Amino acid sequence: MSAPSSALDQSAFFVPFIDSHRLSQCKKTYEMMVERGMESWTMAGRAVSWAEDQDPLGHVKASAYLPYITNCAIRLMESFQGQLGDKYPDFISGKGKGFLSNKSELKINRVAKYPDMLIVGLRIQEVHHDRIAVGYQIWSSAQQILIAEMLAWTVFFDYKSKKTLNLLENGQEFSNLYSTLVDRKARSDDAFNEWKKKQEVSHVNLRKDRQRDQKI
Incomplete structure (x- = not known):
């Protein structure tokens, strides 16, 4: 597959579905993210x-x-709509029982520039009764590499009582949401740990190859 040659071809990230090279880059980046435990x-x-x-x-x-x-x-x-059902409209609009962002920290690892398609994925890293920690990653499709990441805390909040919301004490819908979040974290952790194992094996094999080459 040939690389884009013109400036117009290079900016085809705006319409990747009609440019085979840019679509291929986006797809490859997506696959790399999923392999590392990002939710597809x-x-x-x-x-x-x-x-x-x-x-x-x-x-x-x-x-x-x-x-x-x-x-x-x-x-x-x-x-969360599938778990919250009829309570979802109020949840997403900040009425009654909803959510808010508590704190976050952004780390930029690498420079990105136009033209590019940036893809953001997330992995739930911690689940508590009233909040979750979410790791976001921003990947460059042009470079096919992680360029920035953020750890953010999302707090479940009762806007009427002005207090944090315990998911296990506010009805079946929120209890189901808590269970689903725990399951999603476990699935992402499994994928990430499997990727780490593959990386470790790859590094060991690389060291062995280098040692063998030095002996020769």
């Missing part, structure tokens, strides 16, 4: 905006990453 069904992709996302040096600025992550975070909340 809550991912969010967005093409880098030349005017809005970049700083004067032509790099995606730190403040531009938050909207990318927010898209994925909202998809996480939307994934």
